[in-house]
Amino acid sequence: MKPYEEDNDIQDDELYEHYSFKAGKGQEPLRVDKFLMNFIENATRNKIQQAAKNGNIYVNGIVVKSNHRVKANDEVKVLFEHPPHEYLLTPENIPLDIVYEDDELLVVNKPAGMVVHPGHGNYSGTLINALIYHFENLPLNSNERPGLVHRIDKDTSGLLVVAKTEHALNHLSKQFFDKTSEREYIAIVWGNVDEDEGTVEGHIGRHPKNRLQMTVFPDGDQGKEAVTHYKVVERLGYVTVISCKLETGRTHQIRVHMKHIGHTLFNDERYGGEKILKGTTFTKYKQFVENCFKVLPRQALHAKTLGFEHPTTGKFLRFDSALPQDIVECIEKWRGYAQHVIDEE
Template identity: 75%
Template sequence: MMENNEITGPEPAENDDLHEHFRFVADKGQQPLRVDKYLMNRVENATRSKIQKAAKEGNIFVNDVIVKSNYKVKPDDVVTVLFAHPPYEMLLTPEDIDIDIVYEDDDLLVVNKQPGMVVHPGHGNYSGTLINALIHHIDNLPNNSSNRPGLVHRIDKDTSGLLVVAKTEEAMTHLAKQFFNKSTEREYVALVWGNLDEEEGTIEGHIGRHPKNRLQNTVFKDEDAEEKGKAAVTHFKVLERFGYVTLVSCRLETGRTHQIRVHMKFIGHTLFNDERYGGEKILKGTTFTKYKQFVDNCFKVLPRQALHARTLGFVHPTTGEFMRFESKIPQDIEDCLEKWRNYSKHVME
């Protein structure tokens, strides 16, 4: 008799007409966990009821076989969610959205992305993205390896700053190679909690999915680090100190998801107002009510993580010229910095 946590049918499902929306490979150390709970930890904006509905309708597969919501995920299981319709992010619609283009020629353009704008469509964000704006502005953008038109790299929704976009296949290949070879120049400014001990330094550590909170990434330093994450290197330098927070410049040697956010948290200096990584709480300072009110006002002025992609440099794919672009720190971060300057001047002295 088949136990109720086993696969529901002995034969692989006929899924030729279905479209893959999500795919996850269970870690080697995965403890047995119901597939609905497993997916809850991994799919952003998903609800338990939606996942259970997908299971009931036969849309959840493990190793290409339909499973019920109480199937227990085991190490190395390949968990996929398939539907009859293509993922919404594949149904790209051009949208007339204002974008700040700081440079453009026949091969590429450089965009200064505003905070709050998602770079490419994904679960829960199917319109209003930078790609929707780009395909309205330019016809026939080349697809990258993930079928995302023009994208050579990306920055997070609530991070502002510079991105290069390829307009031709040749430019895409050339620029992608530079990012892969770590020959591009990428500098960010970040406001972080705490007073750093050193004036400058380097953070190294493999970055991968957090084992307990799948919406976060984390640093692995144990002997299995290479299996659990990808090598990442961030160089930082202090720009300005305010006592309880510090303004730093971060130069990326690699480009992992959330790299600066994860690396700075790893050394004990979480980004200011970075909700996903705990920076929206008061991590340094006093217990005085006035201080709490001051920080709350800073959060209101800067309602996102304090991170801006300020400098971007690369070799032009056609001319061979090294090009460098700089974007000034946006007003919301500047307003927050001004508050901290005044506070540290009057209170920290």
């Protein structure tokens, strides 16, 4: 029996990249269906137009119709919800930072930059590739992914639990589905968050126009239920360090919920956090923020705490991971800047 197919943490909201092309500098405006005909072997105009009709063709990350004109330097991608034929799980000898392991499960501290499972054109170097190298016969979840109970984004660092047996996979998946597991994240967000603590509720689903993003549907007419509890850890002027506890685990949940309430994650490129969203127009301030982006070249999000009941012993286990150096350095920079502003005042 496949464990909890409706469980949001392992539900497949991913899109798989089948084709990716960049238009040359001298590209004259050309319909995207004709453009793709020049690149995709054995493609027919009808199939390409059908893909466009189904919302599978993207130019610069935005869904386009078949008559959209491709211009110089445009990035054209074809994404589907099913993997391409060459999608294979290949064992790779990639080191893992294992913080706990027994016969039933292991807890891994994933570095930022590592994809959890293949997709979006990342078919190697993932956590799954590493797991199947180091461990044999991992159980398959409802999406045929070995050992995965939940996941975190590529550029999010932190803790993940991996099941080594069918019993552990079912037991842990049920805990995530029943919302009895414990997950706390630390994030840096733009702006001074008004309340010391609060809850964001709002269904999350794929953005109707930019299919690489998720968005909030406040009326609940689309998407799936999502609940995030946040608490302010430290106020640093134009940014705030917060703690987020998840009730649900939707794709990009914290990133989407915080943007929804006006506090996009710092340097979250997909959701606009790589722009200077708060602060002054002074050149020195702009340079300071750019330096922070260099120190932390990804969204400021870390899966810090993970707790769950052990599937065999019944004991509640809780693991905590230190903030990675890039987030620590970024916080220290903002702390220094905030103090400097206070001293000037």
